[in-house]
Amino acid sequence: MRNKKHIYSYALVIPALVFFVIFFIAPSIYGIYYSLTDWTIGKEKVSFIGLSNYKTIFQSSELRLAINNTFLYAIVVVIGKNLIGLLLALAVNTKMALRGYFRVVFFLPCVISTIIIGLVFVPILHPNGILNNFLGAIGLSFLQHSWLVDTKIVMLSIAAVSIWQWSGYHMVIYLAGLQGISESYYEAAKIDGASAFKRFQYITFPMLAPTFNINILLSLIGGLKVFSEPYALTNGGPGKASQVIALEVFSKFGKGQWGLGTALNVTLAIFVLVICIPVLHMMRKREVEE
Numbered sequence: 001m002r003n004k005k006h007i008y009s010y011a012l013v014i015p016a017l018v019f020f021v022i023f024f025i026a027p028s029i030y031g032i033y034y035s036l037t038d039w040t041i042g043k044e045k046v047s048f049i050g051l052s053n054y055k056t057i058f059q060s061s062e063l064r065l066a067i068n069n070t071f072l073y074a075i076v077v078v079i080g081k082n083l084i085g086l087l088l089a090l091a092v093n094t095k096m097a098l099r100g101y102f103r104v105v106f107f108l109p110c111v112i113s114t115i116i117i118g119l120v121f122v123p124i125l126h127p128n129g130i131l132n133n134f135l136g137a138i139g140l141s142f143l144q145h146s147w148l149v150d151t152k153i154v155m156l157s158i159a160a161v162s163i164w165q166w167s168g169y170h171m172v173i174y175l176a177g178l179q180g181i182s183e184s185y186y187e188a189a190k191i192d193g194a195s196a197f198k199r200f201q202y203i204t205f206p207m208l209a210p211t212f213n214i215n216i217l218l219s220l221i222g223g224l225k226v227f228s229e230p231y232a233l234t235n236g237g238p239g240k241a242s243q244v245i246a247l248e249v250f251s252k253f254g255k256g257q258w259g260l261g262t263a264l265n266v267t268l269a270i271f272v273l274v275i276c277i278p279v280l281h282m283m284r285k286r287e288v289e290e
Contacts, residue, residue: 041256074223085170118232
């Protein structure tokens with residue numbers, strides 16, 4: 001009977017494993033190989049060139065700018081999404097009126113296509129757009145900027161749009177974590193005279209460690225792989241000021257520089273692995289058990 005159960009388990013796993021190998025492992029291996037070649041449009045024969053594509057990536061000022069922009073964007077959105085998502089979760093977890101309505105409103109932007117979000121925010125962030133007109137009308141003209149034109153702040157503007165769109169998604173995950181914390185901890189803390197801040201510091205924050213891990217990893221991976229937001233809002237402009245790695249991959253493939261584009265894609269995958277695995281390892285150390 002036990003052998004039959006094992007056979008049944010393997011019968012369920014093997015189709016998924018085959019699917020994973022065919023559609024993920026094999027393309028990844030091919031991708032690594034082609035990143036080491038001069039694979040370009042119009043070439044009759046693909047030749048092995050070693051690490052030349054990777055040298056080009058780190059020697060090109062344009063590609064280094066894309067890498068720097070990607071890291072800047074990732075850092076800003078990780079902080080912004082998690083901070084605002086946590087604050088929203090704490091707010092809608094209270095016994096406030098219409099809390100169900102507010103949960104839906106805050107979550108709604110993340111179900112809208114990023115392209116649609118971009119089409120909406122381009123006129124809002126235009127130098128003569130809604131946001132600047134509003135700031136001028138309320139006497140805050142000193143805060144007016146060319147949000148998507150100024151090369152110094154364009155990445156921050158794109159990150160702000162992303163934070164607005166996805167904070168509700170992270171709110172839901174934090175909310176699930178908050179509702180999984182037993183009320184008995186808070187009741188005992190209240191009896192001991194702990195303030196709201198102390199209850200958050202010594203109960204809520206440690207107990208949310210697994211939720212923090214999920215949210216930070218999701219936002220970090222999403223930040224490093226960003227494509228839709230800069231594509232929809234600026235298409236990498238002005239000039240190359242908001243170009244990111246994924247946009248450069250898209251651009252290189254569009255120009256027929258497939259080997260270089262594949263090397264960029266492999267570089268992005270390495271960045272994600274090298275950064276996310278240590279972050280996950282460090283963060284899991286602070287998890288506590290109920």
